[in-house]
Every structure is written in C-alpha cells, then in structure tokens.
Amino acid sequence: MKTLTFGEMMLRLKPLAFERILQTNGFEAAYGGAEANVAVSLAQLGHHSGYLTKLPNNPLGEAAIGTLRKFGVDTSRVLRGGPRLGMYFFEKGNGARSTSVVYDRAGSSIATADTEEFDWPTLLDGVEVFYFSGITPAISKSLELALKAGLEYCQANQIQVVCDLNYRGKMWQPETAQKVMAELMPFVDVCIANDEDFEAMLGIKAFDGDLSHGIDQIEDFRVGMQEITKRYPNCKTVASVLRNIHSVEQSDWMAILYQDGKFYETPTHHINVMEGVAAGDAFGAGLLHGLLSGLDGQETIEFAIAASVLKLSVSGDLNLVTEAEIRAAMSKGSNARLSR
Amino acid sequence: MKTLTFGEMMLRLKPLAFERILQTNGFEAAYGGAEANVAVSLAQLGHHSGYLTKLPNNPLGEAAIGTLRKFGVDTSRVLRGGPRLGMYFFEKGNGARSTSVVYDRAGSSIATADTEEFDWPTLLDGVEVFYFSGITPAISKSLELALKAGLEYCQANQIQVVCDLNYRGKMWQPETAQKVMAELMPFVDVCIANDEDFEAMLGIKAFDGDLSHGIDQIEDFRVGMQEITKRYPNCKTVASVLRNIHSVEQSDWMAILYQDGKFYETPTHHINVMEGVAAGDAFGAGLLHGLLSGLDGQETIEFAIAASVLKLSVSGDLNLVTEAEIRAAMSKGSNARLSR
Amino acid sequence: MKTLTFGEMMLRLKPLAFERILQTNGFEAAYGGAEANVAVSLAQLGHHSGYLTKLPNNPLGEAAIGTLRKFGVDTSRVLRGGPRLGMYFFEKGNGARSTSVVYDRAGSSIATADTEEFDWPTLLDGVEVFYFSGITPAISKSLELALKAGLEYCQANQIQVVCDLNYRGKMWQPETAQKVMAELMPFVDVCIANDEDFEAMLGIKAFDGDLSHGIDQIEDFRVGMQEITKRYPNCKTVASVLRNIHSVEQSDWMAILYQDGKFYETPTHHINVMEGVAAGDAFGAGLLHGLLSGLDGQETIEFAIAASVLKLSVSGDLNLVTEAEIRAAMSKGSNARLSR
Amino acid sequence: MKTLTFGEMMLRLKPLAFERILQTNGFEAAYGGAEANVAVSLAQLGHHSGYLTKLPNNPLGEAAIGTLRKFGVDTSRVLRGGPRLGMYFFEKGNGARSTSVVYDRAGSSIATADTEEFDWPTLLDGVEVFYFSGITPAISKSLELALKAGLEYCQANQIQVVCDLNYRGKMWQPETAQKVMAELMPFVDVCIANDEDFEAMLGIKAFDGDLSHGIDQIEDFRVGMQEITKRYPNCKTVASVLRNIHSVEQSDWMAILYQDGKFYETPTHHINVMEGVAAGDAFGAGLLHGLLSGLDGQETIEFAIAASVLKLSVSGDLNLVTEAEIRAAMSKGSNARLSR
C-alpha cells in the first residue's frame, strides 16, 4: 500500500428527481467522505491506495466498504464495529436556491472510536504517503489524538504527510480549529489551503469570504500561501484552488501551486456545474498523483485543477474519471472552455 | 383562518425523465393550482391559511387535500363531491423547444359546482384577506356568480380582497374577460397585473406581448399600473412582475409595487430556470406576506420577487421554500446574481 | 384489413411501486381499452387487424395511436378530434385489499362523437370480421346508434359480427343494457358471455354473482349458453370463461365453447395473477384467432383460455405474448399447472 | 382533540426494487412509528386524532410532520428541536430470506428529550383517550418518567389509557421491561398483548416464541389474557392477535378480545403479505375505533383484525385504507379468504 488516507465515510442520501427533502419520497444512495474520495481517485489513477476509517458491522458498513473496493481501494486496514454509519442528506440547489445539506454524523462508529484502536505501526506499514483533511481532527478529541499519534509515527518513519485543511464551520469554530492545527501543521509536508481555510484553520488572512470573486483576490492567496511555508518550514508545498462562483450552475476555477519557493498557476476553467461537491478532494488526489508520478510543478497543478473541475460533472462524491479524461480536460480544445 | 384563497386545484402529470408525452411511459404526479399554490406558500410562511375549492369524493380528491394539509393549509372549508378532479399534462421544454401544456379540466367538480353551494358567511367566517385569481371566474358562469357573491360579502364585512388578474387565453377571450372583470374589480383592494393582464383583462395597454423584453417596457408598465388605480379607486395597491426571457433556461426578473401613489422597484434577478410555472403565485403569496406582516413597500416587493424567482428552482407547482431562503435570495451575495 | 374492432381507448395510470393513489407521486402510463386490446392481440398473432375509435388531436391521442401502431394495429380508420382522451386510474390490490379503479372517461372524444361521423361503408371496406364489446353501446346514445348502423351494414355485407357482452355496472344498469342488447343481438354471429353478462345483459340466469366459485356452477353456464343460441338463432357460437377466484393472487380459469350445438371444454388452469385486467379481451382475441385460422372447436377454446391466462402475467392492458407462448401454455408441462 | 398517541417517529428507508441494502443505490422514503401509525389510522377513520413526539428543526422533521398532516393528524402538540430524526433501514424479505431491519434511532430528538419538556396539562388538554406502546418507555429513562407523569395526569383526569405492549428485544431486555411495565400497567385501561409481549413485558407465559403456530396455542393466549386482568384490575380490556406464519408471503391471522370477563374471537384470515410491518398498529387503531364508536365486542375485534390484515397489503408504515375497505374485508366474500 503506497498511500493511506484517513477520515470518515458516510452514506449520502439525495432526493430523487431534483426534488427537495420536504417533497421527495425517495433518495439516491451513495457512499463517500473527503479522504475516501481521495483514496478512490488515487486507485482510479492506478496507485495502490488504502483507506482508514471505522465502519459498523451492518449492511451499511458493508456497502461502504464495497463501494471502496469496487473502485479499487484497499480496505484491509478499515476498522469494524461501533454503533452506526454517519450520513448526510444532500439537496442540490439550482437557480436562486443554494445547495443545502443536513448532516447526521454524530455518534458514528468513527466518531466514537477510541484513540488506542489505531495501531499506527501496523496501519502505516509500508505506506509512503499519509493523507488527512482538517475534517478528521474535528470529529472527536479521540480522533484528534489518534491522528497526532499517526503523524508522529509518519515523521519518525519518513512517511510523507499531506493535509487538506478543509475547514468545516458546522463541526468546529476557528479558535479551536487553529489551536488543533497549530499542533498538527508541524508534521505536514504538503498543505492544501482553499478559501476560508487560511483564516479559519491557520489564522492567516488571504480570502474575504465571498466565493463570487476568489480569483479576483489572487494576490492575497499568493501571500497567504507563502505565509504558510514561513510559519511551518517543514511544509514546502502549498496548493490552493481559487474560484469565482457566478451561480449554482456557473463558475470559474483555477489553481496555484507554491513549491520550493516558486509559483505555478493554471489557466481558468469556465465550468458548468452538475454537482458542486467533493471537487476539493478530486483536487487533492490530482495533486498527489502529480507528486507521486514525478510530474513537474506546472503539470502537477494543471492536472489537479483539471481533475477537480471534472468532478463537477460526476454525480456522487467520487471522481469516477480516468487519467485520459483528465488529460483531455487539461488541453485546449476540450469541452471545458479553457482561457489562456 | 386569516386568509382564504379560492380557485381550482388540479392533478399535474409530468413525463418522467425529461421525456415528451408522446414517448414517456410514466408521469410524475403533483397537485396544484394558482390559488392553492398561494395558500401553501402562506402556510409555509407561517400564516393561518385556508383554501376553498370543490374536490371529488375519490382518492384523487383525497390526495389533493392531503397535499394541501401536508404543507399546512387549512382544508376545513373545501367542498366535496362532483364528478372529477381537473388535471393537466405538463411537458417541460428546453433549448429550442418551449414548455407545453395539455389541459384536461373541463367537467371538473369545481367547474360543475352550483353558485348556491358557496355559503359565504360560513366560508368567510373569521377571514381577514380573501384571494382569487382571474382564472376562477373563467371556469364557469356559476363560479363567476359565486365569486361575485363572495366579494360582496367581503366588502360588507371589511375583508380585504386581493386579485391576481392571471389572464388565461385558453379559458376565455379578452372581450369576455374584460366584461367580467369590470364587474369584479370594484371589490378589489390589491391587484396583481402581469404581462398581458393589463390589456386582456382590463383593456389597458402596458405590454406589447413579447416576453423577451418586458423589463425594457418598464415605463409602460408604470403607466398601466397607475391607470388601474385611476379606474378603480378602491384599488390602492398594484403589483407587477416584469421579465426579459432569454430562453427556456435563462431569464431576468424584477417587480414593481405601486402603493398609495408611490412606486417601489426591485433590482433585477438573472435566473436559471428549472421549472417555469407557478412563479406568479409565489409572487402573490410573497406580496401578501409583506402586507400581512406589515413590511414596508420596498421590503414587500423585494420579498415578493425573491419568493417568485425561488419558485423557479423548485419542481412542482408549490413554492416549497422557507422565509430564511427567501431572505437569503433577497440579499446580494445569494446565488441569484443580483444586479443593483 | 381483415378484422375491425370498435370501442374506446383510454390512458391508464397506475401508481408506481405498488403504492396506493393516495400515497404515490407518480404513475405508470399505458394505453388500452377492451376492443383496442383485442386488435393488438390479433395483430400480434399475425392478422391484419384494424381499430376504430375517435381520439383527440393532442399528444395523448398521438400516444394512443402510437401504442396501437407499435404493436401492429392498422390505425388508418381512427377518427381524430373532440375534447379529450378518456382515462382511468388503476390501483392494483393484493392480499386483503381488492384492485380498484377510478374511471375518468366522461366527455371523451369518442363519448361525444356524433352518430353521423361513422361512415360505415368506408370504415368497413374490406373487413371480414367486426368486433365490439358491450362497453361500446354503453358509452353514449350516439355511439349505440352508430354501432347499430354498423351492424346493419355488416349483416347486409356478410361481415361476421363478434360481440363480447362485457357488462359494466359503472356505465349502465341491467334494464337499459338488456333493452339495448335486445336490439343488437340479432346481428351477432359469435357471442362471448362471462359471469354477470348472462343476466345483466341478456336477462338469462347462469351465474350467482360470486366470483369465488364460477367453475362450480358449470352446469348453469352450459344451460345459459344454450339459451342464448335459442333466443338469437343467428348466434351459433357462444363462448364463456369460468373462474374460481381464491384471492387477488390466486385463481382457477377454464372455458367453454358452444358451437353448432356442441360443447368444447378446457382443462382448468391454476394461476398466479400479476395483473387481473384485460384477460377477457385476450380471451376474445384468442377465440377470434381460432375462428379466423380454422382451428377446430376444442383447439380454439383451449387456445383462447391459454391466451387469456397468459394475459394475467403481463403488465398493462395489452396481451403482449406470442403464438408460441400461447401454444406452450396450452400444453401440459408449461408453468401453468394444468389439471386434466 | 379526542385521542393523543405518544411515541417516536422515524424515517424509514427501504431499498428500491426489492434489492438488499448491500446492493441498492437508492431508498424509498417513508415516515412512521408505532404510535404515529395509530394516529394516522384514527384520522383516516374520521377521529380527531393528535400525535405527540419531538422532531428536529430540519427538513426531515418537517417532512415527518407533513406526512402526519397529509393524512389528517393534528400535529399542533408536537415538540420541535433536538439533534436528529431517528431512522431505520427496512429490507423486505421473501422466500427463504427473512425481512430484516437496521435501526439507527439512537440520539434522536425524542430520545434526548428531557422529562420536563412534557407539560402534560397542556398536552392532554381536551384529550379523551391516550395511547402509547411499550416502545415509548424503552427509548430513554427521561421518556419513561415523562410517560409516567402523563399517565398520572390521565388517571387524575379520567382520560382513558390504551397500551400496546409491543416488546422490542433490540431496545431492552425482559427484566428491565417487566420492571418498568409493572410501574405503568396500573394506569392502563385497555391493553394489547401479542406474541412475546406476555412474557417479555409482563412475565406471563402465553406463547412459546414460535410464530409459525401462534393460533395453535389459542388456549394459552386466553389464559394469559385473563391473567393480565387479574394482575391489573384496572385493565378491563385485553386484546391479542394470534398468527400462524407459514412463510414471509403467507400467514393466518385472527384476534381475541377479552372484555369485562368475556371472550370475543374472530374467524381466521388467510393472508398474502405484501409488507409485514405495522399491522399491530393498525390493529390497535381498529380496536380504538371500535371502542370510540361504541361497537360491540364482537364487531370491535372483527373490525380490528380486518384493519390489521389490510395493512399487510399497503406499502409503508401507515394503514392507508378506508372504513369501507375494512368493512369489506370483514365480510365473507372479500378477497381475504375468510374461513368461518
């Protein structure tokens, strides 16, 4: 197993036929979660990719594992047991109505797992890259401590650590988040920071909170990215997605990679959005693919943003696209109207 | 019961999966109708909202009542009996193909109801606002007479009357419509006049019939709105929605309120449309909410147009949105690209 | 065109997923009607089969015609125009709950057609067998008169007339039905009489009204069938289906043919029922197939009952089975547990 | 409000198209719960029926309330707030595979409600009959205490108390259940005891645990029913359903009412089962209907069992049938093969 990602996996329930929760009488079911999505993307791109979480011993837990396996993820290190699978209800917006989500993840098997259940020497055996997002330490104190123990093991064993900051305002407040991340960032080699992550997770000002003109603030993002590497010298690589969101349906996306003191920036993709979820995870996986495959900085960040915008075209949390499709979306002439 | 709306409710049948009627082998079922939609919106916004119609004693009538009840409408004054529930087939357009509708409402329970079935002192007991649209008197002569009797009762008992003119060219011709409305308008306190309503229902020229540039004719609308208050001095409030329709998918919407001699106008919403039906009813309900809640003119009309454009994002005839969602759509920064 | 069947075709709406009308939010759509079903069966069995009705000029009328054409029926003599397509809501029962139906066929294009719209010399040009059911004259006085004119033309032109008595208590009362049928029976060459048809349509007692033991009354049926040929000497062939209905799911079916003074009887099929509709039409078509193909009496009635019980296995009103499948169901060893 | 039922309401998720949870990618959604089901049945039968629970302030809570309202239940006393709506996954069995259920109800809004949130004088204002099942005190200690306070209020105010013992082995063990019920039974006027309820809830032996021959143990049931009235003299009415279960699809059902020292017993219904859930709630509602409507003992218990077996024909937790349908199922000659 080359990569291991660590986090929570949930059942996603989405009303049938574009309905609202209040009116529907059925839900599409899918299984996903930030780090699970990354693991699936890596497996789809041909890497030996593993995933670590805890799932209940019931058919829902089986179905979650089955989904991972179906798309090629190694699930041999998943813990089993605990009371339930977390879930969330996903109501896709359109026009004047925003997408909205009802979380129901409290008390899940992973959220109630004990720190000691994670035997890191075994779990990380043979792993070269360890990936987590800022969601994982927000789940519970036990998980935060487990994660820290894992990171210490990584540092002691030359396992590269990648962190997508991924701030979630519904899970914790900036003050707590910053305190926790201050403990964890010294272990991070590669950091992904988007939008409000800079301020909420690290206390760095780089984004004003208005998604409708992230790209317009590109200079602030550049400064913020540099600031991360200054504060955490171990972190030599920072990547960010910048977006101008025009509507639920239309947005512009580009990305920056700051690596070893140099910026690499992509052209802007003007995108029609089918489902605006999990594109950040697709970006993280694309970035990792570049790093794992030895692509240069420019190709890496272009690959990552192309993977990310492709996710917006796929239903569900998983970025079920091929490397060839990502390469096509990178090139001029693809259906993404790429403006250089 | 604070508000009572009066009209016809129908079963709406929409082909599955974006198909045409000719090719589908199934229909989504929903229940709605102009005044029923208003009643549901008012209930969703927290008002004690009642609805008056006549529905058959069969499972379809039960399902129609159940839909109203589900969304909080008081159905205790609905009459039961008669031969059938009216219905219509709704075929959503896209691209170069317009949305089209096959009506099948002739001979319905409400259309065949007798004038005397409506015992207004009982039906309007405790009601403060009575709402109808121009569809109601177009259904049958008996209904026109019943409505007039109701309006007379309202006038005698200080019940406020709101009328959405709502011209339907498939139900009657301008000549008849104008003759009937000339009888009814003297009872109306608040009037909603959109697009062809001015001319077809009242004989006032304010709109040239081309939906692709209603907003461009704003000055004509202003003059037309004033003209209504001149002709019918009891009608001190007139509201209108103005639209530029670019395509089945894209349009611009704004609204004007003329109240006590003063105009209040909203910014323009540039909207991606999911289902272009019943937005006028959502507007009427939003307007009523403003009037019932004591909002000022500017806030009222901005609330009404935001409610209206939100409806375009919801499947079915009912505007299943919350007050918080409407308030969000009113503010800059919502997903509706609001241009001030 | 060898055969022409004449009657009403409707849109059938059935709740999705075994739900009740009250709870469903969608309907499966299918198009059918007694005589249309017969026409489809005949076409599926390789006959040049035509159908006569009147259908509205709208997409529902098109879809009805398209359904007939899809399954090979010649629709060139269908009249077009009038207000609407009749329809019915079909709620399949199970266990302790009976199947139920909500009719909504009043005011349909065929029900409002005028007697003179039917130009029989043209409509019956080249036809060898004319088929109608007792539903057709029950639709309207105009249709009754049109039908009678058609039958007179048949008699004058040696066109064989087949009538499935098909009493429908929701459409007319026995007294009226008997009066009308007394006028029409003298033109009928082949008569299908089931269950309550004997008494309600012809005033002959042969069945006590209890579907749970029709087969147990076989002797009464035999007497009734003979009585028909005595009263109407032109009618030399009578066929009947006899059933013991154990539950919505389970029943026994057999049939008798009385032809030229001789009885032919089938073994009993013990059947699991998927949809208990239109099996009578399938029987009529099977009978016609036997007569048209020159099968002997025994083979004809065995073919007809096998066609009939196969219909119980097909969703919708149409008996979409092949001659080979009917032949297989006739033989011992088929999945129908045939008890000889 | 004449009746008030008190318990937990859940979202039920059932795999589409007869699939297993492990293989499905979608779920039918329905809302129900033992006491909510009773409330719906009572409303469908024309009673002013209220329901008491606590539901979260989110679209799922709204949808649960909407479902109750749709079918006529008064929801004005429902408490709002708390973390989540309980839910369960329902996997219908067939053939050799049993129906199975995955509960996910821990931490729900009702389960985490405080005892003091229930202001009984207000909640029971005007109520004549109060109904709960043995599930309610099993949910939490707080709820057990709240329930007891409610029962004390009932006793003090001459409100009749009905209890369906409804033992749930997944929620508590017999030892605890018996201890709790010993506290509550002295307040119960009418008791429903089925199958394992006698022993698990009350420590009375009346059933050997084998569902395949409950009816065969009828004498033990009679003794057990009498024993209840002996132990709890306030409880003058006991009703029980007895079943022989042949398979997932086939079973026999009958019921006994023991009232004021006299037994009333129904004939046996031989039933084909569509969904074997919530038939006990339908029975309880049927029983209450008999008591509220002044039916005599024999008619009451026959009505109750007919209501119960009809539920087996309806998809979902709610018994969406009419009084006329129940009356039809009571009579010989209905599709339920009734053996007297």
Place this chain on the structure above:
Amino acid sequence: MKTLTFGEMMLRLKPLAFERILQTNGFEAAYGGAEANVAVSLAQLGHHSGYLTKLPNNPLGEAAIGTLRKFGVDTSRVLRGGPRLGMYFFEKGNGARSTSVVYDRAGSSIATADTEEFDWPTLLDGVEVFYFSGITPAISKSLELALKAGLEYCQANQIQVVCDLNYRGKMWQPETAQKVMAELMPFVDVCIANDEDFEAMLGIKAFDGDLSHGIDQIEDFRVGMQEITKRYPNCKTVASVLRNIHSVEQSDWMAILYQDGKFYETPTHHINVMEGVAAGDAFGAGLLHGLLSGLDGQETIEFAIAASVLKLSVSGDLNLVTEAEIRAAMSKGSNARLSR
C-alpha cells in the same frame, strides 16, 4: 412508400439519472440509428416513409420495429433474421466531461447480411427518394456492395438519391472511406456534408477539425460545397451544418444550402443542448421535407436547421417534434434566441 432510408438500427442504452456507465445500475432503452431517425422524422412530418434494415427474430428486433411503427414508419420492407441487434452505450457528458459512447455493433444482423438478400426491384418498388448515410457502406463489404446495387437501380429508375456523408472514424479510415465514396458519389443527387465529412469522406479540405469554430470557417465551407458539385456534376444540391461549440451545454448552429449554383444561409441559433445526438439526422429529414414539399431554397434550409436544433431538446435518437414546432423555432421570438 415515397421515401426509403437504408441503414443500421441499434438499441441505445443510457445510464439512469445522469450517471456514468461505471456507476449506474440501470439503463434507459431507446432504439435508433441514423437512417431510422430520418425515416421517423419524415413520418412525423406526414410523409409515407419506409425504412430498410435487417433485424433479428427476437424481442429486441420486435421492439426496434415497434418503435419505428409507433412513430409512423412503414416497416414492411425490413428483413428479419441474423444473430443480434447492434447496440451502443451512450454516456451523456456535462461541464468538463465530454459525452462518450461505447459501440457494440459488430456481428449484428445487418452487419452480417449478404449482398444478395437485398432484392432492390422489390425493395425500391414505388420509392421516389432513397436515402442513406456514409455509415451504411462502412458496416461491411456486403453492405457496401448491396448499397451500390441499390444505387444503380435508383439511377436506372429515376429514384432520387440523398446521401448524408456522416463520416465515422470508429468504423473506417479516411483512405478506405474515400475509395468507397468515390464509387458511390456518382449516384448521389443531394449530398449533406458536415465538419470532417469533406476531408475524410471526399478528400476536400473545408474544416480544420476544431468544432469550437466551425461557423468561423464559413468561407471554407462554401468553397468545399462548390467543390463537391464540381467533382460530381450529378450532385446539384449540397447542404452543410456549421457549428461553434462552446461547451457540452452551449453551442451555435447555422446551415448553408448550395443548390443549382446558389447559396442559401440561415441565421445562427444559439442553443442550450439537452442531448447532442442525432441532430444531423434531424437536419437531413428537414432538408428532405423541404425538397419533397417544394419549399424554396431559403425556406428549406431554415426548416432543416430548425428541425436540427429542436432535436437537441429531445431525449433519445428520434426527433419527436411536429411541423408546427419546427415552424415556431424558425421564427424570431421562439425560445431559440435567433440572431439575424
């Protein structure tokens, strides 16, 4: 039969609910194929339209024929037999992801048909216009030879020949295609050449291969169209569609007709695309309709392009629109934003 079109018909399988093949567990089924689509369009427009292919003797072959019949096509000349129905899997793209197709048409009944199975004097009896596309000769050598024999019969019998060049890179290479077409073009009276057809099928340079700016190369198209008439003097009419494709969702379409030395050009339609398939077949049918109905050059080409863009709004391969809808899309003010 006035027109006969000749080619392959396939089962199209499209994942449900916008899913990818990899993730779906169901497919929408539709039947179509380039020349079958043309035949359906012609029948919908009121022409006596026939179709020629070979279909297997199984339910899939029946369903394909049924689809044609449903929409009015004469299938009396379809050959039956052979091993299988060709099929293709259609995965609709969106946003950055292109639509993709998995063909599975090898070994189909038509592909394995022998040249001698086509008895042209019988098949073309009474036909006035014979239509094929460049797909037909690409299917097999036998079909190429059969086609050539058919064209020779047409020439000898004054049957007009229409060919849509329709290059398919997955079926053959330009070198082969050009060699074959050089044999067939001398028989063609009317030729449709789009995009890469000029070069790949005829070796004429008129389009640079980039779909994002076909309209920008209009002058090259004009030259290419003239060149066709120069090389093949029998071909007096050439029509082409030009497109600027902005994204999967958005594109601009216009068309040119070159007839008897004169160019007729349409305004540009700016179109929102629902399904970007079979619009070329809709164009071909629109063109034929113009020619068959005696419309002038300008009206013909405007009708054809309007028919074509309407197809983009219909699900499936068939252009299920009416002449009235095409006429509406031709006019300014339709929902297609027409820029003159």
Place this chain on the structure above:
Amino acid sequence: MKTLTFGEMMLRLKPLAFERILQTNGFEAAYGGAEANVAVSLAQLGHHSGYLTKLPNNPLGEAAIGTLRKFGVDTSRVLRGGPRLGMYFFEKGNGARSTSVVYDRAGSSIATADTEEFDWPTLLDGVEVFYFSGITPAISKSLELALKAGLEYCQANQIQVVCDLNYRGKMWQPETAQKVMAELMPFVDVCIANDEDFEAMLGIKAFDGDLSHGIDQIEDFRVGMQEITKRYPNCKTVASVLRNIHSVEQSDWMAILYQDGKFYETPTHHINVMEGVAAGDAFGAGLLHGLLSGLDGQETIEFAIAASVLKLSVSGDLNLVTEAEIRAAMSKGSNARLSR
C-alpha cells in the same frame, strides 16, 4: 488466493418494473456469470476467492470488475482486452408465462480469447481449488483447450478440481458436450450434476426432463450419481439438486451428496421464488464452502441447499447473503417451511 473460478461474465439487462422486453423503456443492469457468481459467494463467506476471465478495456469491463471487487473477489488475474462484454436480456416470468432469456454473448472478449493467453502456472499460483462449469468449454474451442491445459496443471500440482456440469442447450448439443466432457471428467475431483446434466453431459440417464417432478425421481438420481463415480474413479464426490417445480413462483428443492460411497440427503425446502436464476451457482459455492471448511457430509449438503434456496430470494445473479442467513435457513423455524 485459495480458490479460482474460471468462466464468462456478462452484463445482465432486465426490464424495469416487471415489464416484457417488447414494452419496456429501461433495463436494470447487473453483472454476473456462473463461475463469477461462485467466486462472489465464496468471498461473501470469507474465503480468499479469485476469478479468471477476459474482459474488454471499456467502462463495461470496468463495471464487471468493479462488481466482483465490491463483493470481495480478487480480480488480479482477470485478463483484459478483446472486443466486447457478453450480455443477456433477462425477462422474468410469472403465472403462466415462463422466464425467458435472450443471449447476446457471441464474439465476447472471453469467447475470442486464444488458448495461449492463459498462462496457467501464473494463473494458478497458490490456488488450492479450481472451479469451472460446463459452460466454459462450450464457449469456444480455444477455451476448451485452455481449460484442458489448466486441468492438466491442476492434476500435476495437486490442485483440487470442482466441476458443475451445467449443460446449456443453447450453447452446444449433447453429442459434442459428451465428447468434450469425456476428455475433462478424468481431471475432476468433485462433480455437481443436476437435472439434464446426467444425460446431456455424460450420457447417463437419471432424469426424465420434466422439472415438475425431479424429486419424485430421487432413486434415479442416486443411481446416476453412483454411476458417475464408477465411470470416473477420480471423482469421489458428486452432488445434485433435485426439484419439483410447481410454477414460476412455487417449487420444492432438496439435494443429495454422494461422498466416498455414502449418500447424504437434505430435507425439502418449499420455496417462494423471486428470481429463479443462479441458484445452482449458489449451491456450488455452498458445497465448496462445506468442503473448504471441513464440514461433514450432512452439514455440507444442508448448507449448500440452504445457500441455493436463499439465492431465489435475491435479485440479480449474485447470492448476496451471509453465512448467518444461510445457517438460519438451514434450521427448522426459518421462513422457509422446512419439512423434515
């Protein structure tokens, strides 16, 4: 990898909602095949189970592999490439209509694979049990030869060989089958022979061809089973399923194991059938599980038949049940009415 099964995997397409192929407009999609089904069952029962086939490099091939992986099968030895995935259309029967199947498997990737593509030393590395069915050698001569080479490797390397004879009359005739099996049987250690397998595959008379009374011929089966071990002394274990089929819905199942000269027989399961496919594969996997787990003869055969009848309750080709569910079905008191 402990077990390896070898055969063809197909896409199964089943009409939606119980429709016939002729009438449906959609198909449920599932992936399966005799030996793949066995592999999935073994993986579900906890064995390290591998599968060998050849699948195309397209999304359908990916989806087939994904299905196997989802349910735990090791797919690392699957060959990739070739033209297409085989498929079949599955039309479930009911009542008088039999289940029917349209195969479309010619020209698949596995059917066109070369003998030399199978590098047995690598493919069988570490394998302890090799499983194939009689379908595999029927696919192509190349596959027959490849299989024989594999069997020779097994014999040389002490890999146990299990063969389910599985005669398929649509793939080859008894004469050919017997010739081929005569070559292969000498390598087989464990043989499963059902129904017509005895005669068609081995030329042994044990079953008269009438599925309606297989159990009634138990003595013939016993003799046939012994005869196999006499002819092929290496084959010390023979297992057979015996069935009385009453209808599509109802049947009786039991099984016999003949091992080392001793018979072990199960009680009869009276079963309601949901989908009568792949129960033989479930039986084979259950048998293997018994052999691999060291169960005794009686427990093994009871486990196998219980696994088999459970499959009849699961939609699709895969037996998605747990060991606990199989154990429950083995016991008296489960929902399968077990008659000892």
